Amino acid sequence: EVQLVESGGGLVKPGGSLRLSCAASGFSFSTYVMNWVRQAPGKGLEWVSSITTSSNYRYYADSVKGRFTISRDNAKKSLFLHMNSLRAEDTGVYYCATELEAFDIWGQGTMVTVSS
Amino acid sequence: EIVLTQSPGSLSLSPGERATLSCRASQSIPSSFLAWYQQRPGQSPRLLIYGASSRATGIPDRFSGSGSGTDFTLTISRLEPEDFAVYYCQQYGNTPYTFGQGTKLEIK
Numbered sequence: 001e002v003q004l005v006e007s008g009g010g011l012v013k014p015g016g017s018l019r020l021s022c023a024a025s026g027f028s029f030s031t032y033v034m035n036w037v038r039q040a041p042g043k044g045l046e047w048v049s050s051i052t053t054s055s056n057y058r059y060y061a062d063s064v065k066g067r068f069t070i071s072r073d074n075a076k077k078s079l080f081l082h083m084n085s086l087r088a089e090d091t092g093v094y095y096c097a098t099e100l101e102a103f104d105i106w107g108q109g110t111m112v113t114v115s116s
Numbered sequence: 117e118i119v120l121t122q123s124p125g126s127l128s129l130s131p132g133e134r135a136t137l138s139c140r141a142s143q144s145i146p147s148s149f150l151a152w153y154q155q156r157p158g159q160s161p162r163l164l165i166y167g168a169s170s171r172a173t174g175i176p177d178r179f180s181g182s183g184s185g186t187d188f189t190l191t192i193s194r195l196e197p198e199d200f201a202v203y204y205c206q207q208y209g210n211t212p213y214t215f216g217q218g219t220k221l222e223i224k
Contacts, residue, residue, distance in 0.1 A: 035213075037161075044204065044215055044216075044217050044218045045153075045155075045161065045204055045206075045215040045218075046215065047206075047212060047213040047214065047215065050211065050213070059211040059212070061212050062212065095160060095161070099208070101163075101166040101167070101170070101172065102149075102151035102163055102166035102167075102172075102206065102208055103151065103153070103161070103163060103206070103208070104163050104166075104172065106160040106161055106162070106163075107160065108160055109160060
């Protein structure tokens with residue numbers, strides 16, 4: 001079964017850090033560009049970051065540039081998002097998604113809450 | 117950054133009716149890298165249409181996409197009860213990838 005499973009979300013204080021993980025199964029992970037997308041409570045979708053198959057290129061939304069780092073481990077079929085200097089406006093559900101024909105496969109999401 | 121504006125913001129229709137959702141881009145989208153997603157309450161988004169008009173795997177043929185350049189449309193020919201959800205358009209031609217603000221399709 002083709003599947004993405006995110007983990008690592010939780011409650012963190014402003015200024016804190018968190019590392020999200022996305023475990024892939026059922027498909028050839030190393031051949032897919034991967035993305036993180038987030039959704040604030042009751043709001044729309046916001047693209048966060050993208051990484052190419054060999055990690056040669058990484059792209060970020062302006063809202064997270066300099067604070068978030070995307071990475072991947074193809075041998076372990078895993079995608080990561082390292083989040084530093086977290087702010088209240090980073091609160092939301094974080095989804096990982098494959099990119100072949102648009103964003104084809106999505107995980108179930110992991111909730112990040114930034115609050116004191 | 118390409119800004120996508122969806123209209124209407126919400127749409128109230130009955131099962132069996134036809135739904136027409138619009139997505140307008142602030143500049144031309146390269147190679148029609150325009151997608152549509154459906155998100156039901158409490159669920160992850162699901163890809164419906166990519167490349168402006170190609171249906172994703174397993175998507176019923178009542179869903180169709182059209183358009184090019186800056187104007188795109190998602191049409192649902194005959195609404196089923198499970199189609200009432202929020203729909204987002206997205207451009208994935210240039211980073212930053214951007215989404216429209218969504219159209220909420222409600223049961224009348």
